[in-house]
Every structure is written in structure tokens, then in C-alpha cells.
Amino acid sequence: xxxxxxxxxxxxxxxxxxxxxxxxxxxxxxxxxxxxxxxxxxxxxxxxxxxxxxxxxxxxxxxxxxxxxxxxxxxxxxxxxxxxxxxxxxxxxxxxxxxxxxxxxxxxxxxxxxxxxxxxxxxxxxxxxxxxxxxxxxxxxxxxxxxxxxxxxxxxxxxxxxxxxxxxxxxxxxxxxxxxxxxxxxxxxxxxxxxxxxxxxxxxxxxxxxxxxxxxxxxxxxxxxxxxxxxxxxxxxxxxxxxxxxxxxxxxxxxxx
Amino acid sequence: xxxxxxxxxxxxxxxxxxxxxxxxxxxxxxxxxxxxxxxxxxxxxxxxxxxxxxxxxxxxxxxxxxxxxxxxxxxxxxxxxxxxxxxxxxxxxxxxxxxxxxxxxxxxxxxxxxxxxxxxxxxxxxxxxxxxxxxxxxxxxxxxxxxxxxxxxxxxxxxxxxxxxxxxxxxxxxxxxxxxxxxxxxxxxxxxxxxxxxxxxxxxxxxxxxxxxxxxxxxxxxxxxxxxxxxxxxxxxxxxxxxxxxxxxxxxxxxxxxxxxxxxxxxxxxxxxxxxxxxxxxxxxxxxxxxxxxxxxxxxxxxxxxxxxxx
Numbered sequence: 001x002x003x004x005x006x007x008x009x010x011x012x013x014x015x016x017x018x019x020x021x022x023x024x025x026x027x028x029x030x031x032x033x034x035x036x037x038x039x040x041x042x043x044x045x046x047x048x049x050x051x052x053x054x055x056x057x058x059x060x061x062x063x064x065x066x067x068x069x070x071x072x073x074x075x076x077x078x079x080x081x082x083x084x085x086x087x088x089x090x091x092x093x094x095x096x097x098x099x100x101x102x103x104x105x106x107x108x109x110x111x112x113x114x115x116x117x118x119x120x121x122x123x124x125x126x127x128x129x130x131x132x133x134x135x136x137x138x139x140x141x142x143x144x145x146x147x148x149x150x151x152x153x154x155x156x157x158x159x160x161x162x163x164x165x166x167x168x169x170x171x172x173x174x175x176x177x178x179x180x181x182x183x184x185x186x187x188x189x190x191x192x193x194x195x196x197x198x199x200x201x202x203x204x205x206x207x208x209x210x211x212x213x214x215x216x217x218x219x220x221x222x223x224x225x226x227x228x229x230x231x232x233x234x235x236x237x238x239x240x241x242x243x244x245x246x247x248x249x250x251x252x253x254x255x256x257x
Numbered sequence: 258x259x260x261x262x263x264x265x266x267x268x269x270x271x272x273x274x275x276x277x278x279x280x281x282x283x284x285x286x287x288x289x290x291x292x293x294x295x296x297x298x299x300x301x302x303x304x305x306x307x308x309x310x311x312x313x314x315x316x317x318x319x320x321x322x323x324x325x326x327x328x329x330x331x332x333x334x335x336x337x338x339x340x341x342x343x344x345x346x347x348x349x350x351x352x353x354x355x356x357x358x359x360x361x362x363x364x365x366x367x368x369x370x371x372x373x374x375x376x377x378x379x380x381x382x383x384x385x386x387x388x389x390x391x392x393x394x395x396x397x398x399x400x401x402x403x404x405x406x407x408x409x410x411x412x413x414x415x416x417x418x419x420x421x422x423x424x425x426x427x428x429x430x431x432x433x434x435x436x437x438x439x440x441x442x443x444x445x446x447x448x449x450x451x452x453x454x455x456x457x458x459x460x461x462x463x464x465x466x467x468x469x470x471x472x473x474x475x476x477x478x479x480x481x482x483x484x485x486x487x488x489x490x491x492x493x494x495x496x497x498x499x500x501x502x503x504x505x506x507x508x509x510x511x512x513x514x515x516x517x518x519x520x521x522x523x524x525x526x527x528x529x530x531x532x533x534x535x536x537x538x539x540x541x542x543x544x545x546x547x548x549x550x551x552x553x554x555x556x557x558x559x560x561x562x563x564x565x566x567x568x
Contacts (some may be wrong), residue, residue: 005364012361019354091345095406098309098339100331100361256313257271257306 018112065189114155
């Protein structure tokens with residue numbers, strides 16, 4: 001098929017995906033804003049004022065990038081996981097499978113939809129955080145690159161989860177038992193330099209540490225890990241997950257009998 | 258005449274070892290109205306699944322207008338429109354969005370897609386429902402929506418898997434008329450159905466599949482010509498005595514219903530003459546069963562089970 005046909009197909013999937021999460025905005029866009037407000041009130045104002053500084057910044061300013069990133073990760077993942085699994089469950093994924101849509105367009109369309117929700121929610125959370133703290137920007141390009149690559153990584157993860165999922169329970173297991181612990185232990189609320197040496201080493205295998213720290217660098221100019229290493233980890237994850245997603249869809253795992 | 262569909266030695270073995278298709282060969286000419294019949298589990302939907310790439314085949318080749326699905330899958334897909342057996346659209350999307358998005362998957366610009374959606378929604382009496390979500394539709398409307406969706410890219414081959422299942426008689430006949438018009442416009446139509454009357458009325462060629470094997474593949478006229486006898490049911494003036502018709506086997510079902518077995522070589526006029534001579538008036542006449550149904554039962558081993566579903 002020509003590139004023009006593929007571009008129109010990609011735009012159609014993107015349009016469908018964005019329309020889906022905008023249609024149910026009360027479920028998709030409002031809860032992160034409320035949750036993040038509670039984080040700011042509890043961890044920032046009430047507890048944070050007693051913690052003092054972290055990494056040379058007041059605690060509220062320190063946790064803002066991590067909280068934004070947490071919303072981006074959760075929403076990018078859950079958008080694709082729930083949307084693609086619903087399409088499987090209702091069998092309307094067959095609309096794409098019978099059409100001359102290349103597999104990479106299907107992957108790109110769903111990942112693009114997940115990124116759109118992740119970045120939109122990240123923007124909403126950033127705006128909410130302005131009510132509580134003055135945000136400084138150290139390097140806007142690092143912020144844009146980190147949020148884009150992170151949302152793409154977790155959108156791909158959500159897609160793979162949905163491909164394997166056989167029930168709605170299966171798309172909540174990974175966010176509950178893997179994603180949430182990794183996020184909370186990923187340096188959102190603390191600098192990993194505060195941890196004992198052993199746990200600092202353990203944190204090195206948590207990919208979210210690299211994402212949160214690169215993002216924090218974009219805002220505050222501080223990071224527990226090197227930027228080059230952080231972006232290398234992100235790119236490695238994206239390439240690996242993309243190859244896995246493409247292979248699964250090409251073989252029709254969970255999609256074709 | 259071009260070959261719209263060529264299937265050669267098609268095999269499908271599902272996980273667990275169930276052999277759904279055992280070396281199917283099938284050819285459908287361009288412009289044909291083709292019926293694929295068979296009992297439940299015979300392999301009809303699996304065959305359609307392989308053609309439309311929803312089922313991975315185990316062996317064999319499938320070509321759509323000469324494009325092999327192994328080598329030119331996207332080209333082959335672009336010719337096909339599928340109306341599946343199960344409702345498989347997003348129940349929460351408005352009808353217009355469902356159709357426009359589907360067109361987009363085939364590379365059709367949104368402005369053109371909206372025009373086509375309007376055209377097909379109007380033709381299929383769904384225009385008033387264009388902003389409703391799919392779940393608000395009745396069963397018949399959902400079937401029509403799936404037909405409209407399959408037509409959005411104006412396919413050369415339209416495949417319908419049990420398109421009138423659960424649809425009332427009036428709507429079924431209007432759908433038949435719509436499908437006839439599509440076929441007259443040049444669209445090749447491949448149909449699976451449980452309603453054998455539907456196949457007999459619409460289709461020019463037919464394949465009967467049973468246990469993954471094509472047991473008959475011919476044109477409808479030739480198939481029906483092989484039927485050497487049919488049973489007619491006469492509604493007659495009340496009588497207690499079974500009328501004797503020379504040369505015919507008769508059964509008096511009740512005091513006003515007479516069944517007569519008629520061979521192809523025999524004349525109906527002769528029956529009426531003999532009844533008239535016995536002062537028995539005939540009020541009405543009908544076939545005991547659909548002619549194709551009788552053939553179907555004779556060709557398919559599990560016919561007795563199936564006939565309950567088709568009657």
C-alpha cells in the first residue's frame with residue numbers, strides 16, 4: 001500500500017483513540033488531576049514542609065517532576081491496555097485486521113493514542129501543580145524528549161499486556177503488581193542517593209528511576225543518573241518493546257486463531 | 258471472466274489437533290453470487306476467516322483477484338469486504354464514526370468517507386441513527402450497519418457470513434433485494450447461510466462443505482436438477498378417504514391435507530386431472546420443503562441435526 005494510504009490509516013486509528021479517551025474524559029482526565037492534588041496537599045504541604053530540602057530544592061519542587069511522570073506512565077499504559085483489550089474483547093480489532101493496514105501502523109496508532117493521553121494528562125497535572133508550587137524549567141528539550149519517550153515506552157508495554165490479556169483482570173495485574181511498585185520505588189518521592197548502597201544498586205535495575213531522573217533534570221537540573229544512560233535505557237526499552245509488539249501482532253498472538 | 262477467488266488445497270488444523278479444513282479447492286468467478294453451505298462446524302467460517310486473514314491457515318493457497326495472501330496480503334485485503342457472523346463493531350461508537358474510521362483503514366480520505374457513510378446509511382435505512390452508538394440498535398439494524406461498514410471501501414468481493422441470521426422475514430427480503438442490486442452492480446458476493454431458501458433464491462453457484470471437505474461444488478440449476486423427486490402438499494376439500502392417484506405415492510395427513518411425491522418426469526397437470534375426476538377440489542399447493550434443503554440433507558451426513566435449524 002502507498003505511504004498516503006498508510007498515513008490516512010494511521011490518522012484514523014489515532015483519531016479513534018483520542019476520541020475514545022476524550023469521550024470518557026471524566027474517567028480518563030479528571031481522576032489524575034484530583035489524585036495529584038491530593039499528593040500535593042499531603043506529601044507537599046503537610047508532610048513536605050517538615051521534610052525540608054531534597055537535592056537542594058524544597059520537597060514540593062522536588063516531587064513535582066516525579067508526580068507528573070507518574071501520571072504520564074500510568075495513563076499511557078492504561079490507555080492502550082484498556083483500549084486494545086476492549087477492541088479484542090468486542091472483536092472490533094477485526095476491523096483493522098481485515099483491512100490492508102500494516103502491523104506497524106496498528107502499533108503506531110495505538111502507541112500514539114497512549115502517548116496523546118499520557119502527555120495530555122501530564123500537561124493537566126503540570127497546570128494543577130502550578131496552584132501549589134512555582135515550576136522552574138532547566139531544559140525544555142530534555143523535558144519534551146523524556147516525556148515523549150517514556151509515554152511511548154509504557155504505551156508499548158500496555159499494548160503487549162493487552163495482546164496477551166484474556167480478561168479485564170489481566171490488564172490490571174501488571175499495573176497493580178509491577179508498575180505501581182516500580183513507580184513508587186523509582187525516586188518519585190525521594191532521591192535514591194538517600195538509600196543505603198545496596199538499595200541504590202537495586203534501584204539501578206528499575207527503569208523508572210532513569211525516566212524520573214531525566215525528567216527531573218529537565219525541570220531542576222539535578223539527577224541521580226547520567227542523562228546519556230537514562231536516554232539509552234529509554235531507547236533500548238522502546239526498540240525492544242516495539243520489536244516484541246510487532247512480532248506478536250504479525251504472528252496473530254491473541255488476535256488470530 | 259476473472260477469478261475473484263481461488264482456493265487451493267486449503268488446510269486448517271487448530272491447536273489441539275482439530276482438522277477444520279481438509280484440502281479445500283474452490284473457485285469463485287468475478288460477478289458471481291456464490292453460496293457456501295454446510296452444517297455447524299463444517300468449516301464455513303474457518304474458510305472465510307482464512308480468506309480474510311482472521312484465521313492463520315495451516316497449508317494451501319488463497320488468491321483474491323490473483324493476489325496471493327501469502328505474498329500480497331494487503332493488495333488481496335483491499336478487494337475484500339467482510340460482514341461477519343458476530344457483531345464486531347465498537348458498541349460505544351456512533352454509527353457515523355464506525356463507518357468513517359473503517360474507510361480510513363483503507364486509505365479513504367475523511368471527506369469522501371463521510372459522503373459514502375451518508376450514502377450507505379441512507380440506503381440501509383440507518384441515516385436517522387447516525388449519531389447513536391452501536392449498542393442502541395436492534396439486531397436487524399446491527400446487521401445492516403455491518404453491511405454498510407463492509408461497503409465503505411467499495412470492495413470487489415463482499416463476503417457475508419450468515420448475514421440474515423435472526424432477522425425478521427420482511428427485513429430479510431429487503432436485504433436480499435439490496436444484495437441482488439449490489440451483485441448487479443458487479444460486486445462478487447460470497448454468502449454462507451443457514452436459510453437454504455436464501456441460497457436458492459440468490460445464488461448462481463454453490464459449494465456444500467461438510468467436515469472440512471467440499472462435498473459438492475456446482476451451479477445451482479445443475480444441483481437442483483439432480484433432485485429427481487419432490488413432495489408437494491395439497492390443501493384439498495375435506496375427505497376421509499385417501500385419494501388414489503395412479504402413478505403417484507400419496508399420504509393423507511389429515512382430512513384436508515394430502516402429500517404427493519412427484520418425480521421430475523411426472524406432470525402436475527396429471528395430478529389435478531385425477532383429483533378433479535374424483536371430485537376433489539384443490540384450494541392451494543406448496544412444496545413440502547425447500548428443494549435445496551432436500552439435496553442438502555442427502556449430501557451432508559449430519560443432515561437430520563441441521564434440518565431443525567434451517568426449517
